[in-house]
Amino acid sequence: LRANGEISMEDADGTVPDIFAMILSPMQVENIYFQLARTFGYGTLLVEFTSTLSQLYDLPFIMLDNGIFGTAVAMFGPRLKGDDFGIDVNQVSAEFAADNRVLEKAVRLGLRATGFTKLDQVMKETNMTANYNRYRKLARGYFKDRNSANSKKFVAELTSMGYSEQEQTQLIADLKKGDRDSAYIRTLLFNKLSETQPLTKAEMALGIVGNPNLRFTVAMKSFMIKQLNFVKDRMVNEFIDGVRTGDARKIKKASSDLALLMTFLLMIGLPVDALKDFLAGRLGYMSDYLFNGVFRIFGISRYTAYQARKEGVGAALRDYVTPVAIQQFVDASSELGRVMSGE
Numbered sequence: 001l002r003a004n005g006e007i008s009m010e011d012a013d014g015t016v017p018d019i020f021a022m023i024l025s026p027m028q029v030e031n032i033y034f035q036l037a038r039t040f041g042y043g044t045l046l047v048e049f050t051s052t053l054s055q056l057y058d059l060p061f062i063m064l065d066n067g068i069f070g071t072a073v074a075m076f077g078p079r080l081k082g083d084d085f086g087i088d089v090n091q092v093s094a095e096f097a098a099d100n101r102v103l104e105k106a107v108r109l110g111l112r113a114t115g116f117t118k119l120d121q122v123m124k125e126t127n128m129t130a131n132y133n134r135y136r137k138l139a140r141g142y143f144k145d146r147n148s149a150n151s152k153k154f155v156a157e158l159t160s161m162g163y164s165e166q167e168q169t170q171l172i173a174d175l176k177k178g179d180r181d182s183a184y185i186r187t188l189l190f191n192k193l194s195e196t197q198p199l200t201k202a203e204m205a206l207g208i209v210g211n212p213n214l215r216f217t218v219a220m221k222s223f224m225i226k227q228l229n230f231v232k233d234r235m236v237n238e239f240i241d242g243v244r245t246g247d248a249r250k251i252k253k254a255s256s257d258l259a260l261l262m263t264f265l266l267m268i269g270l271p272v273d274a275l276k277d278f279l280a281g282r283l284g285y286m287s288d289y290l291f292n293g294v295f296r297i298f299g300i301s302r303y304t305a306y307q308a309r310k311e312g313v314g315a316a317l318r319d320y321v322t323p324v325a326i327q328q329f330v331d332a333s334s335e336l337g338r339v340m341s342g343e
Helices: 009-024 032-046 049-076 102-113 116-144 149-160 165-177 183-194 206-210 212-218 222-245 248-280 286-298 302-311 313-321 324-340
Strands: none
Touching: 009 206, 032 102, 032 212, 032 324, 049 116, 049 248, 102 116, 116 149, 116 165, 116 183, 149 165, 165 183, 206 212, 212 324, 222 248, 222 286, 248 286, 286 302, 302 313
16 A cells, blocks of 8 residues: 555555554453443433434435435335344443443443433444435436536545545445445445444554553544544544645635534424433523534533533533543542532
């Protein structure tokens, strides 16, 4: 790859060895107490119906590429099955990978009972189906007119994803035929799904893969980290590069993509948040829904803003970055102290 100029010296000397080390190294064992803390967090925070509804927050990212109609057709129509593409539909993400201890089995059972696992599967299949339908339409258009705006945009997207010219030719031909067994199509759909979901070890930080005892630091946050990285790569970096080079098209595209994503986040977030409050018996406030919809991508809610006002920005920031397992222990200890003191 280096001899053909397909990767840089930096990639060859740094990134590639890291990838091979991650793939070939024997799996390290996570400390049982750290694992139990993570699993306890999943059980107490995810095994309930309002958390299940949070899976719907994946929809804005699917809509960004495929539009509202394309996403709705994929979600409510016949969907591609994850099993057919080598994706374990019962595995929510690489973050949840663990062993078969009793607590872990109980949590998995709880996630199935509340529909969390099923809705996660539906969201994954919706993502794959919507993108597959869009790519097939683009492939047919490519063979009709390779110089059209859509065809050029299609080729640019594949190039940005790392496909060589030869690979693009075969991939587009496979898409036109609708060959679902094509390795190129399987890889393409998996890559699109992996843009916003940490499906494998390769989607997690190398430091965490190399030291499983650090996994608790990103428990309940790996999806947010992955989606933040998506926004950074696709929108923020493009905008900055457009400003640096004076490329108005990059600035416009990055700005419109970010505005569109925020719109979709509000469109899905408002009704989902209202339904979650209704099911939980909580009073709902439109101002909260609007705030949460805009800032959800950063993992910030109206409660975070409330904390910042009440306890100070430093305390709110500390709670924001503190691992969930530690935060749960601190909160429980604090509440127990208040009970014991009669407060």
